[in-house]
Amino acid sequence: MSKRKIVHLPDDEGYRWWRIFDDTYVIHYGEALDIFLLLGGEKTLLIDTAYGRGDLPNIVDELRGGRELLVVNTHGHFDHTGGNRWFPRVHMHKNAFAYADHSFGPLDPAWLANMPYPDYEKIAVDDGDVFDLGGRRVDVIYTPAHCDSSLSFIDHGRRLLFSGDEFDAGQANLNVFSSVGAFLENCRRLKAREDEFDFIMPNHNGTPIAKSYLDDFITASQHVVDGRPDFVPLEGGHRRPFHGDRAVRVRVGDSCINYLPEE
Ligand SMILES: [Zn+2]
Numbered sequence: 001m002s003k004r005k006i007v008h009l010p011d012d013e014g015y016r017w018w019r020i021f022d023d024t025y026v027i028h029y030g031e032a033l034d035i036f037l038l039l040g041g042e043k044t045l046l047i048d049t050a051y052g053r054g055d056l057p058n059i060v061d062e063l064r065g066g067r068e069l070l071v072v073n074t075h076g077h078f079d080h081t082g083g084n085r086w087f088p089r090v091h092m093h094k095n096a097f098a099y100a101d102h103s104f105g106p107l108d109p110a111w112l113a114n115m116p117y118p119d120y121e122k123i124a125v126d127d128g129d130v131f132d133l134g135g136r137r138v139d140v141i142y143t144p145a146h147c148d149s150s151l152s153f154i155d156h157g158r159r160l161l162f163s164g165d166e167f168d169a170g171q172a173n174l175n176v177f178s179s180v181g182a183f184l185e186n187c188r189r190l191k192a193r194e195d196e197f198d199f200i201m202p203n204h205n206g207t208p209i210a211k212s213y214l215d216d217f218i219t220a221s222q223h224v225v226d227g228r229p230d231f232v233p234l235e236g237g238h239r240r241p242f243h244g245d246r247a248v249r250v251r252v253g254d255s256c257i258n259y260l261p262e263e
Contacts (some may be wrong), residue, residue: 043133075146175260
């Protein structure tokens, strides 16, 4: 396959990538953003497209080894969807259709014009759907709290849970207080399936992480729902929460939940 022409920008950050199994890559962009490539017997699944900067399409083409490529977004935020226009078709939850192409700021016109699929096809996937990569099955679970289009994935080939931005080693970035209840329910659903995975693969702040994070996030969100949050100062997290100084942070064990108090 011929290499894609790339428009490089002054503020592009670098990629690094590595195998965590013979058939599983982490592709790391910049300081704290990871996306994933799962190789099956027949097909490859790319989980998220980062910002789409730099050599992403050529890296993916090299690593997939000629297999058919499927692309899916964990949710519709632009640090996960920015590279969608490199690909003819991208799977995502239907709620992401409306905003998956909304960047966080202005995009360089030459960079944007260089991407081959400005009107790429958006294909809806939802809870219970399955990607069959050929001897490697990946289940789709709808887990909206950080975002109303969030999907998690259980890869039965390597017993991995991909959690998107719903939670990571740094934090769970939630919005309004009521989203904490949804987050708790989602975590309980994942906990009920913990026999199906050995490690959790978030997109930010380090990956893989231990399954025990799920227990801590359940405890922390239960504290919030019960009205007894353990407030901690803002400093000390890996990333700033969505809402800056307005956020409440609740920390239990390894977990940290950020959310907006009710006005
Ligand atoms: Zn996000």
